[in-house]
Amino acid sequence: MKLYLPLAIFLALVGLFGFGLWWNSAHNPTLVPSPLIGKPAPAWNLPLLYEPAKTLDKADMLGKPYIVNVFASWCFACADEHPVLMAYSHDLGVPLIGYDYKDKATDALAWLQQHGDPYTQVVADESGRTAINFGVYGAPETYLINARGIILWKHIGPLTPGVIRDELAPRLRKLGIQPRIGA
Amino acid sequence: MKGMLRTATLVLLLGTALASSAVDALPFKNAAQEVRFQDLTRQLRCLVCQNEDLADSDAKLAKDLRFEIFQQMQAGRSNAQIKQWLVDRYGDYVLYKPPLKPSNYPLWFSPFVLLLLGALGVGIYLRRRAQPPAAAGSDEDQDW
Numbered sequence: 619m620k621l622y623l624p625l626a627i628f629l630a631l632v633g634l635f636g637f638g639l640w641w642n643s644a645h646n647p648t649l650v651p652s653p654l655i656g657k658p659a660p661a662w663n664l665p666l667l668y669e670p671a672k673t674l675d676k677a678d679m680l681g682k683p684y685i686v687n688v689f690a691s692w693c694f695a696c697a698d699e700h701p702v703l704m705a706y707s708h709d710l711g712v713p714l715i716g717y718d719y720k721d722k723a724t725d726a727l728a729w730l731q732q733h734g735d736p737y738t739q740v741v742a743d744e745s746g747r748t749a750i751n752f753g754v755y756g757a758p759e760t761y762l763i764n765a766r767g768i769i770l771w772k773h774i775g776p777l778t779p780g781v782i783r784d785e786l787a788p789r790l791r792k793l794g795i796q797p798r799i800g801a
Numbered sequence: 802m803k804g805m806l807r808t809a810t811l812v813l814l815l816g817t818a819l820a821s822s823a824v825d826a827l828p829f830k831n832a833a834q835e836v837r838f839q840d841l842t843r844q845l846r847c848l849v850c851q852n853e854d855l856a857d858s859d860a861k862l863a864k865d866l867r868f869e870i871f872q873q874m875q876a877g878r879s880n881a882q883i884k885q886w887l888v889d890r891y892g893d894y895v896l897y898k899p900p901l902k903p904s905n906y907p908l909w910f911s912p913f914v915l916l917l918l919g920a921l922g923v924g925i926y927l928r929r930r931a932q933p934p935a936a937a938g939s940d941e942d943q944d945w
Contacts, residue, residue, distance in 0.1 A: 648851055653892040720861060746865050753890040755848035755862055 652753050652772045659761070659769050660751035664741035667718050667726055674715075674741050676767055683770075683793050684713040685786075686761040687737070687777075688749065690721040691729035693757040699776035700733045706782055707736035709798040711790060716740035719749055719757050762789055825864060827871045834874060841880050842867060845887065846895050854897065 654660075663675035687703065689696040707714045716737030718726045723742055730740070743749050752761070753772075762771040771789050773781060787799040829835040839856055845866075847858035855863050855870075866887070873883050887895045899905045 650848055650894045651892060653889060746862070747869075750862075750865065750869060750890060753892075755891065 646775075649774050650753075650755065652769075654753055654769050655772060657769060659763050659767050660748070662741075662748045662751070664717075664743055664748060667716070667723060667730075667740035667742045670723065670742070674739055679713075679715070679763070680767055681765050682712065683762065683764045683790070683795065684715055684738075685710065686715045686717050686752075686763060688717040688719045688752075688754055688757045688759040688761075690719045690757045691725040692721065693719075695776050696758045697733065699758050699778075700736070702777050702779060702782070703736040704734050706777075706779075706799065707738075710786075711795040711797045713738035717749070718742045718744075719754060720744065720746040760786075762786065764793060825867055825871075827868070829871075830875075837880070838871060838874060841883065842870060844897055845870075845884070846897055848891055848895065 659676060661676050663673050666672045666674055689699075703714070714737050716730075716735075716739070718740055721742070721744065723744070726740075726742065746754075756774070758776055760773040760777055761769055764770050770793075771785070773785065777786070783799055787797050790797045827835075827838070829838065842856035843854050845855040847853045847855050847860055847863040847866075849860035849862050850858055853860075853863075855866055858864075870883055873886065878886075884896065893899050893905070899908055901909055
């Protein structure tokens with residue numbers, strides 16, 4: 619009994635630390651869950667990257683679901699994500715709005731020229747002030763917004779084919795959209 | 802040798818002093834407002850480098866949020882209002898001191914539960930030890 623007690627405590631600690639290691643590898647502890655899921659997207663009104671004299675706002679997008687993808691030319695992870703967007707943007711079945719975050723317009727335009735432009739429209743938030751209302755804390759980030767302007771889903775970090783297939787596509791189908799993405 | 806050591810220490814200290822200050826040139830109304838600003842931004846977490854507070858972080862977003870907080874202070878908003886404004890956007894995670902509410906109860910009370918369990922264990926152990934060794938051999942007790 620007396621010998622087994624320290625062993626039991628030791629094994630319990632091994633179990634606890636093992637669980638901690640597993641948990642941190644299975645979940646990304648740096649992800650901050652957004653309090654905005656299920657709530658209306660903040661009001662936004664931003665200039666178009668290609669035509670800065672024109673703007674696009676939240677009201678323009680009401681009536682159909684859309685996806686907002688936050689990117690920037692200075693963001694390395696966005697360059698990793700970009701081929702995935704190029705491959706899937708036409709299969710999503712909803713507009714994909716590019717959200718150029720804290721970026722110079724000339725840099726963003728050159729970046730899109732170089733990597734290709736998968737977006738339906740691109741809005742530019744050079745100061746990043748509107749992004750604060752969205753709870754953006756990095757790039758890339760992706761939001762799914764429904765026809766009534768409610769944020770349904772947020773993905774932090776690059777979109778991957780797996781994330782699109784397992785997390786985004788089922789949510790699009792729930793909205794009655796038929797994305798051309800294998801189940 | 803001693804001089805070199807002193808210089809090295811000085812360089813190190815200076816280095817940490819420089820590293821830990823993210824000073825923006827914000828036109829505060831008075832010293833009291835600046836103190837309030839420093840105090841408030843120390844209670845808030847930088848979302849980008851999550852082990853830093855907003856006061857110290859050099860991240861671009863932290864700088865933007867400091868400016869936003871500064872402007873809201875100028876507009877006469879209270880600390881509580883500013884914190885709520887941040888929580889509405891980024892969740893409780895921006896607060897270094899999480900609020901006491903049901904979803905945070907495990908966070909607040911589990912240390913006390915563990916303390917209680919520990920005390921219970923110690924209590925049981927001490928009580929057992931206080932009893933004179935009866936059936937068990939006295940050799941065995943010396944292990945403990």
